[in-house]
Amino acid sequence: MKKTALIMAGGRGERFWPRSRRDLPKQFLSLTSDGKTLIQLTVERIRPLVEREDIFVSTNSDYLPLVKEQLPDIPEQNVICEPVGRNTAPGIGFGAAYISKKYEGDAVMMVLPSDHLVKYNQMFAATLQDAVEIAEDGCNLVTIGIAPDFPETGYGYIKFRQGEAFRRGYRVDHFAEKPSLEAAKEYVSSDEYLWNSGIFVWKISSIMKHFEQFMPDVYEGLSVIHDAVFTSQEKEIIEKIYPKFPSISIDYGIMEKSNQIYTVPGNFGWDDVGSWLALERIQKSNEFGNITGGNIITVDTHDCIIQGGEKLIALVGIEDTIVVDTEDATLICAKDSTADIKKVLENLKVCNRPEYL
Amino acid sequence: MKKTALIMAGGRGERFWPRSRRDLPKQFLSLTSDGKTLIQLTVERIRPLVEREDIFVSTNSDYLPLVKEQLPDIPEQNVICEPVGRNTAPGIGFGAAYISKKYEGDAVMMVLPSDHLVKYNQMFAATLQDAVEIAEDGCNLVTIGIAPDFPETGYGYIKFRQGEAFRRGYRVDHFAEKPSLEAAKEYVSSDEYLWNSGIFVWKISSIMKHFEQFMPDVYEGLSVIHDAVFTSQEKEIIEKIYPKFPSISIDYGIMEKSNQIYTVPGNFGWDDVGSWLALERIQKSNEFGNITGGNIITVDTHDCIIQGGEKLIALVGIEDTIVVDTEDATLICAKDSTADIKKVLENLKVCNRPEYL
Numbered sequence: 001m002k003k004t005a006l007i008m009a010g011g012r013g014e015r016f017w018p019r020s021r022r023d024l025p026k027q028f029l030s031l032t033s034d035g036k037t038l039i040q041l042t043v044e045r046i047r048p049l050v051e052r053e054d055i056f057v058s059t060n061s062d063y064l065p066l067v068k069e070q071l072p073d074i075p076e077q078n079v080i081c082e083p084v085g086r087n088t089a090p091g092i093g094f095g096a097a098y099i100s101k102k103y104e105g106d107a108v109m110m111v112l113p114s115d116h117l118v119k120y121n122q123m124f125a126a127t128l129q130d131a132v133e134i135a136e137d138g139c140n141l142v143t144i145g146i147a148p149d150f151p152e153t154g155y156g157y158i159k160f161r162q163g164e165a166f167r168r169g170y171r172v173d174h175f176a177e178k179p180s181l182e183a184a185k186e187y188v189s190s191d192e193y194l195w196n197s198g199i200f201v202w203k204i205s206s207i208m209k210h211f212e213q214f215m216p217d218v219y220e221g222l223s224v225i226h227d228a229v230f231t232s233q234e235k236e237i238i239e240k241i242y243p244k245f246p247s248i249s250i251d252y253g254i255m256e257k258s259n260q261i262y263t264v265p266g267n268f269g270w271d272d273v274g275s276w277l278a279l280e281r282i283q284k285s286n287e288f289g290n291i292t293g294g295n296i297i298t299v300d301t302h303d304c305i306i307q308g309g310e311k312l313i314a315l316v317g318i319e320d321t322i323v324v325d326t327e328d329a330t331l332i333c334a335k336d337s338t339a340d341i342k343k344v345l346e347n348l349k350v351c352n353r354p355e356y357l
Numbered sequence: 358m359k360k361t362a363l364i365m366a367g368g369r370g371e372r373f374w375p376r377s378r379r380d381l382p383k384q385f386l387s388l389t390s391d392g393k394t395l396i397q398l399t400v401e402r403i404r405p406l407v408e409r410e411d412i413f414v415s416t417n418s419d420y421l422p423l424v425k426e427q428l429p430d431i432p433e434q435n436v437i438c439e440p441v442g443r444n445t446a447p448g449i450g451f452g453a454a455y456i457s458k459k460y461e462g463d464a465v466m467m468v469l470p471s472d473h474l475v476k477y478n479q480m481f482a483a484t485l486q487d488a489v490e491i492a493e494d495g496c497n498l499v500t501i502g503i504a505p506d507f508p509e510t511g512y513g514y515i516k517f518r519q520g521e522a523f524r525r526g527y528r529v530d531h532f533a534e535k536p537s538l539e540a541a542k543e544y545v546s547s548d549e550y551l552w553n554s555g556i557f558v559w560k561i562s563s564i565m566k567h568f569e570q571f572m573p574d575v576y577e578g579l580s581v582i583h584d585a586v587f588t589s590q591e592k593e594i595i596e597k598i599y600p601k602f603p604s605i606s607i608d609y610g611i612m613e614k615s616n617q618i619y620t621v622p623g624n625f626g627w628d629d630v631g632s633w634l635a636l637e638r639i640q641k642s643n644e645f646g647n648i649t650g651g652n653i654i655t656v657d658t659h660d661c662i663i664q665g666g667e668k669l670i671a672l673v674g675i676e677d678t679i680v681v682d683t684e685d686a687t688l689i690c691a692k693d694s695t696a697d698i699k700k701v702l703e704n705l706k707v708c709n710r711p712e713y714l
Contacts, residue, residue: 018669018671297701297704297705299694299697299700299701299704300694300697311685311686311687312375312685312686312687312710312713313686313687313689314375314686314687314688314689314690314698314701315689315690316688316689316690316691316694316695316697316698316700316701317690317691317693317694317697318678318689318690318691321675321689323689325687328668328669329668329669329670329671330668330669330670330671330682330687331671331673332670332671332672332673332675332678332680332689333671333672333673333674333675334673334674334675336674337656337657337673337674338673340656340657340673340674341671341673343656343673344654344656344671344673347654347656348654353669356669
């Protein structure tokens with residue numbers, strides 16, 4: 001069966017401020033030393049499994065120019081623009097309707113976040129191939145689970161059934177939303193929980209049947225959209241129907257409700273690149289434990305993340321601090337305070353300074 | 358007797374980098390909230406004692422444009438340019454020769470650093486007036502001493518004789534160069550030591566007699582310079598003689614050798630503004646203990662000194678840190694590491710990046 005990919009690139013994350021902005025979110029940033037952006041790496045990663053013309057990108061019109069610029073080889077027709085953000089369930093449904101119209105038949109669909117990193121691309125491809133094989137069987141929905149390293153409370157977890165292996169995956173018992181630290185510790189030690197990576201594999205027919213069962217109103221709208229795609233009324237109908245969809249995640253809307261969910265554990269060096277701290281995992285530090293980029297001088301400065309540009313940044317006697325310098329804004333943040341970066345953005349919103357957002 | 362002032366403005370201090378540069382040293386910076394530069398405040402401070410046309414500024418040709426710009430009311434003829442730096446003994450001697458030629462007779466001469474601050478200007482003027490009265494008597498050299506607050510090891514100390522009061526001053530027993538912490542602690546607790554402020558008062562005839570006695574070679578050169586000042590040969594002779602002078606401080610060359618030294622204790626809120634930390638003494642901090650200037654957002658940030666400009670600087674979870682942002686360079690320095698700022702400058706010199714010096 002034809003394999004397609006839908007890359008989700010509509011996110012507006014704020015955690016890489018001041019480098020990420022409303023008009024330049026994380027997926028379009030280069031955070032690795034190879035200079036490639038996260039979305040470029042995402043495409044590169046699935047190319048062994050999916051032909052270029054079968055890769056679709058879901059975004060919104062604000063980011064259309066960035067997608068075209070960064071992914072010039074993706075056919076323009078494959079870039080799907082949501083008229084408004086409605087979370088992942090309508091977003092994925094829209095993608096599925098669009099892709100199925102293009103192929104006029106069933107296809108395997110891989111859904112991939114555009115702002116994550118993977119260290120071992122070959123193992124990634126192998127894991128996805130395993131997921132494809134489960135997805136092609138019946139009406140299964142497959143999610144890639146990541147063996148948790150530590151009791152992260154910011155991720156969702158997947159509880160699977162060790163006793164119900166199927167091919168190279170397991171049947172999912174249930175999903176657990178962001179847990180308490182206590183619960184997360186229990187999950188990590190139990191061997192039956194995985195992190196929910198947000199990477200999904202299914203046949204378009206399977207996810208559509210699930211929409212029909214669990215989100216019938218959305219299903220109805222998607223059917224209308226499906227009929228309109230590639231007609232002269234496409235834009236008009238999408239702009240009429242899409243905004244009426246509820247803003248619901250695919251996890252909440254479908255995955256948590258179905259009993260046909262499988263997970264394939266992935267062991268490919270996954271990283272969701274959740275904050276500036278991720279640079280410690282994805283870039284090499286120097287002899288002083290500093291991760292530096294730009295025009296930097298350090299004196300007695302250790303374990304810092306320093307991301308500058310042309311401007312000289314001199315650090316003297318600094319430890320465990322993140323410094324990010326851009327044209328119009330500089331962030332200086334203690335490593336243990338990254339969760340508070342959003343307060344800077346709140347302040348900027350309250351004080352009506354959109355030029356920095 | 359006519360009162361004159363010589364403001365010493367040739368210094369090239371590096372401790373306010375990156376705001377101070379080779380072409381903009383500390384005396385030309387504004388570090389107080391009133392926006393006036395240190396040299397402007399120095400002139401303002403002595404105006405109650407000295408007429409504008411009797412105020413002289415000793416600097417070098419690099420800073421001539423800055424002096425003219427910042428002190429437009431000082432007659433151009435009163436700006437004395439050293440052809441090369443030769444420390445304070447030749448510098449003061451040159452000033453004395455120049456001023457005495459202008460007045461064709463004796464005058465009181467106050468020597469004032471241009472890069473210090475004073476909180477109580479009236480008490481400053483009263484103290485200097487006390488010093489003038491001692492200086493007018495015989496051949497006395499008078500230095501203003503500051504009652505030490507703490508055992509600073511970076512200053513020179515004056516040991517005076519409590520039993521030998523003269524008018525509102527005391528006879529100086531000896532000078533002590535930058536002491537060890539142990540010695541400094543002893544000095545502070547003894548009540549017979551003062552900090553050496555670098556502010557001197559004497560008659561021109563007195564300091565010249567001292568040059569004649571303790572630095573006869575310099576005296577001879579100064580006599581030749583004195584004769585040449587205001588003649589067509591002035592520039593030529595100064596450029597020939599001045600560079601041959603030894604680079605010696607007035608303290609070492611004369612003050613420590615003479616037994617005609619008096620000190621008047623000053624209690625006028627003196628501050629030598631020795632590093633960025635001085636801003637904690639001279640500017641008001643906000644409710645979080647931060648001293649801020651510029652376009653700043655702080656989140657959970659305490660006891661910092663943040664000096665920016667137009668560019669947004671956001672600090673999150675930072676404590677006890679100095680941040681100074683300029684057009685082309687940013688300094689981020691732990692408060693207890695200010696002594697290491699010079700290592701940044703050494704690095705810049707070694708790496709041949711004079712644009713930042």
